[in-house]
Amino acid sequence: MADEREDQEWQQEKQRVTKVVDEIGKKITSLQSKIKGLKEDVIDIRRDFWEDVTVNIEEMDDKIETEASIKQQAEFLSERERSHGQVSERLDILHRLKDKPYFGRIDFKEDGQSAEQPIYIGLASVMDEDEENFLVYDWRAPISSMYYDFPPGPASYDTVQENISGEITLKRQYVISNGELKGMFDTGLTIGDHLLQSVLGNQASTKMKSIVSTIQKEQNQIIRNEKAKVLIVQGVAGSGKTSAALQRVAYLLYRYRETLTSEQIVLFSPNPLFNSYVATVLPELGEDNMQQMTFYQYLHRQLDDSFQLETPFEQMEYYLQKQAENYEARVEAMHYKASLAYKDLIDRFLDQLANKGLAFRNITFRGQTVIPKQMVEKYFYQTESTLAIPDRLEKVANWILYQLKRLEKVEREKDWVLEESELLEKADYVDVHQTLQDENQFSEDTFDDYDREEEMLRKRVVAWRLRPLRKKVKQLAFVDPLKTFRKLFSSKERVASTKVTHPSQWQEICRITNEYLKHKYLTWEDAPAYIYFEKSLLGFDAQRAIQHLFIDEAQDYTPFQFALMKKMFPVSRMTLLGDINQAIYAHALREETLLSEKWQEKHERIVLTRSYRSTAPIVEFTKSFMPNGDLIEPFERDGETPVVMELEQRDIMIEKVLDQINEYEQEGHETIALIGKTMQECMDIYDRLRNRIDIHLMTQEAHIFEKGIVVIPAYLAKGIEFDAVIIVDASNDNFQDELERNLFYTACTRAMHQLALFTIGKPTDFIENIPKQQYRHYKVHQIWDKGTG
Ligand SMILES: Nc1ncnc2c1ncn2[C@@H]1O[C@H](COP(=O)(O)OP(=O)(O)OP(=O)(O)O)[C@@H](O)[C@H]1O
Numbered sequence: 001m002a003d004e005r006e007d008q009e010w011q012q013e014k015q016r017v018t019k020v021v022d023e024i025g026k027k028i029t030s031l032q033s034k035i036k037g038l039k040e041d042v043i044d045i046r047r048d049f050w051e052d053v054t055v056n057i058e059e060m061d062d063k064i065e066t067e068a069s070i071k072q073q074a075e076f077l078s079e080r081e082r083s084h085g086q087v088s089e090r091l092d093i094l095h096r097l098k099d100k101p102y103f104g105r106i107d108f109k110e111d112g113q114s115a116e117q118p119i120y121i122g123l124a125s126v127m128d129e130d131e132e133n134f135l136v137y138d139w140r141a142p143i144s145s146m147y148y149d150f151p152p153g154p155a156s157y158d159t160v161q162e163n164i165s166g167e168i169t170l171k172r173q174y175v176i177s178n179g180e181l182k183g184m185f186d187t188g189l190t191i192g193d194h195l196l197q198s199v200l201g202n203q204a205s206t207k208m209k210s211i212v213s214t215i216q217k218e219q220n221q222i223i224r225n226e227k228a229k230v231l232i233v234q235g236v237a238g239s240g241k242t243s244a245a246l247q248r249v250a251y252l253l254y255r256y257r258e259t260l261t262s263e264q265i266v267l268f269s270p271n272p273l274f275n276s277y278v279a280t281v282l283p284e285l286g287e288d289n290m291q292q293m294t295f296y297q298y299l300h301r302q303l304d305d306s307f308q309l310e311t312p313f314e315q316m317e318y319y320l321q322k323q324a325e326n327y328e329a330r331v332e333a334m335h336y337k338a339s340l341a342y343k344d345l346i347d348r349f350l351d352q353l354a355n356k357g358l359a360f361r362n363i364t365f366r367g368q369t370v371i372p373k374q375m376v377e378k379y380f381y382q383t384e385s386t387l388a389i390p391d392r393l394e395k396v397a398n399w400i401l402y403q404l405k406r407l408e409k410v411e412r413e414k415d416w417v418l419e420e421s422e423l424l425e426k427a428d429y430v431d432v433h434q435t436l437q438d439e440n441q442f443s444e445d446t447f448d449d450y451d452r453e454e455e456m457l458r459k460r461v462v463a464w465r466l467r468p469l470r471k472k473v474k475q476l477a478f479v480d481p482l483k484t485f486r487k488l489f490s491s492k493e494r495v496a497s498t499k500v501t502h503p504s505q506w507q508e509i510c511r512i513t514n515e516y517l518k519h520k521y522l523t524w525e526d527a528p529a530y531i532y533f534e535k536s537l538l539g540f541d542a543q544r545a546i547q548h549l550f551i552d553e554a555q556d557y558t559p560f561q562f563a564l565m566k567k568m569f570p571v572s573r574m575t576l577l578g579d580i581n582q583a584i585y586a587h588a589l590r591e592e593t594l595l596s597e598k599w600q601e602k603h604e605r606i607v608l609t610r611s612y613r614s615t616a617p618i619v620e621f622t623k624s625f626m627p628n629g630d631l632i633e634p635f636e637r638d639g640e641t642p643v644v645m646e647l648e649q650r651d652i653m654i655e656k657v658l659d660q661i662n663e664y665e666q667e668g669h670e671t672i673a674l675i676g677k678t679m680q681e682c683m684d685i686y687d688r689l690r691n692r693i694d695i696h697l698m699t700q701e702a703h704i705f706e707k708g709i710v711v712i713p714a715y716l717a718k719g720i721e722f723d724a725v726i727i728v729d730a731s732n733d734n735f736q737d738e739l740e741r742n743l744f745y746t747a748c749t750r751a752m753h754q755l756a757l758f759t760i761g762k763p764t765d766f767i768e769n770i771p772k773q774q775y776r777h778y779k780v781h782q783i784w785d786k787g788t789g
Contacts, residue, residue, distance in 0.1 A: 020101045021179040045077045103213035107170040140254040148220040208278045211243045219244040228604035233577040236632045237749035238613025241577040265290035270553040270718045313700045315524035329508035336503040337525035338558030338587030359483035390539035412458045421457045481534040489513045528564045554578035582746045615639025624770035642755040646779045669723035674711045675747040686711045714747040725751035735764040
């Protein structure tokens with residue numbers, strides 16, 4: 001009996017899929033003819049553009065009419081083009097829906113209503129033929145939120161006006177592909193584990209996947225959060241932070257579609273490789289992409305070209321190699337310069353500069369100083385000290401521009417002007433002639449015509465020569481921020497240092513910093529400080545258009561960097577996502593990261609503890625060596641325990657690594673990463689393997705993530721995942737301190753299905769200290785002769 005009913009339901013659901021797919025097909029056909037019409041319109045308008053506008057420029061009235069006519073025609077064209085864009089975007093979505101129109105259903109009985117209503121949920125909405133009822137609801141619609149938030153039973157959702165409550169009487173998931181129902185199951189859980197199991201069991205992809213059909217309840221809280229000004233997400237490795245962040249972008253673009261566009265959203269990602277990894281998720285959801293960049297790229301844009309900026313990865317290499325001269329002082333500087341104490345020092349310095357110490361440049365014209373810097377300085381310090389420095393500089397700029405006007409008059413009479421007027425283009429002469437004629441100052445029979453022409457030419461030459469200088473004055477280039485900043489580190493003028501606690505190596509830090517700055521080299525730890533300093537002097541050109549800022553891998557940002565961001569994006573809401581266990585930059589050892597609980601009072605904080613990426617044995621292995629690992633919950637997905645290969649000698653490693661790669665390839669894994677700690681380590685292994693197999697070395701310049709075998713340092717593998725991971729040197733001397741522990745954790749957690757670790761001699765204590773049953777440990781004393789097996 002039950003079977004019969006199930007069969008009946010199966011048939012009904014099957015028919016419904018077919019019906020919806022048919023309806024989508026009809027919509028596609030009708031849109032295709034519409035788009036064809038629009039395309040023809042656009043081509044016609046472009047071709048006949050000039051025929052359809054009234055062009056007459058003889059008389060003033062006609063000129064105005066002509067302009068209006070062109071404008072109208074251009075608007076018409078752009079309106080058609082826009083419609084064409086919208087229709088083609090909708091067509092893309094419909095094509096995707098035709099393949100898989102929906103993935104879930106809830107039957108909801110609203111309080112006070114007699115019957116329940118089935119709600120089918122998919123990537124986007126589809127209406128019936130009469131455009132009256134929803135055949136499919138967009139997953140982002142308010143009503144769809146219940147699918148993610150509630151098991152069957154009492155449930156509710158918020159609309160813009162009110163909260164609607166009722167009961168979910170059925171919750172069902174579908175497997176549909178090629179427009180055909182392949183499977184369905186009712187679920188008591190939020191989203192059934194078996195569906196997740198099958199999604200997660202697939203091979204890793206070189207592109208991030210959309211997770212709309214299996215979003216988990218706590219991820220949904222991140223995606224749909226609308227209240228928090230700053231939302232902090234602490235999530236363990238593989239808990240879906242990045243996935244949730246991208247779905248949040250799609251959600252916000254849908255929720256605020258009248259007011260929010262993708263250009264108003266910025267995502268800071270950990271490395272350029274990552275940009276290519278996530279680039280496709282949003283278009284898949286039917287949205288344009290947000291602005292995506294690394295924080296390095298962003299800072300680089302804030303500086304003029306004469307600066308050389310260290311990358312965070314270069315800083316990391318410096319830190320990990322532990323060899324450089326002044327190593328200890330620089331590491332101390334990395335800690336200190338990450339802190340708000342350093343910002344405090346700079347703020348004090350800025351306060352002092354309001355009264356003295358700002359460095360200025362001479363104003364020079366044609367190689368001569370026309371206003372000496374002492375005069376500029378004097379003028380600056382005469383302006384009202386209660387005003388902000390940028391406002392006072394504005395006043396100085398106006399004063400200089402006024403002086404330049406006077407200078408201009410004097411210069412016009414000088415000999416060089418006439419000489420240079422000969423260098424003017426012929427067109428200038430014609431123009432001068434024409435202008436004089438237009439002004440009626442030029443008549444064929446007056447004898448001072450020539451003088452007038454010369455006067456005008458002189459004016460032009462001087463104005464032309466002064467233009468770049470004026471521009472620079474307007475840009476406040478008469479201030480020297482770098483020279484001023486360097487005073488902070490000079491022994492003569494150790495301004496602002498009173499009352500501030502300096503790190504123990506301050507003298508040495510000053511010396512090194514000064515040395516770098518002298519060469520216009522900004523270390524990664526000094527870049528935010530310098531930019532903050534420069535903008536505090538010259539004014540922040542805050543990006544008010546940006547409404548939402550997403551910061552992935554937020555644990556890698558320093559408090560100083562965050563303070564700078566708040567200044568640069570003053571109106572943005574922020575979503576910070578990260579994992580304290582993956583904090584791999586030196587500053588994180590001492591300074592609070594942005595994810596710490598300290599921030600909880602001020603900001604909303606969501607914690608994700610379930611790890612989806614790796615199989616349960618890999619998660620068990622990795623959680624065992626993290627101090628707070630007990631908070632990490634594996635998602636139950638079977639797999640082999642990680643393997644630790646302890647080799648007696650280094651020279652047998654290559655053969656063993658090759659065997660391991662081979663084994664993984666045999667198992668069908670397509671993305672295999674050999675992860676090293678430093679770039680040097682990666683380059684060594686790459687050099688030894690490149691002639692044996694097809695292998696790619698990923699450097700900080702790499703922008704595209706492709707399938708195959710790659711060698712990559714752990715810090716560049718951040719945020720990315722691979723089918724199988726091989727840690728090339730997990731020996732005790734390679735992973736020791738706390739940062740190395742985090743790097744090691746980051747590296748191991750990149751693996752979805754398989755993890756192997758090679759060591760030369762004793763494995764790192766991080767491995768030694770975990771229960772033996774969590775991994776397979778092999779000691780290899782000599783290389784076997786392949787012939788004898
Ligand atoms: N709800 C979900 N449904 C299906 N897959 C999911 C879900 N949540 C996460 N995943 C998968 O888990 C993997 C890890 O997700 P993601 O990269 O977003 O995690 P993360 O927290 O940013 O990880 P990390 O900090 O380690 O870089 C991805 O393959 C993602 O597709």
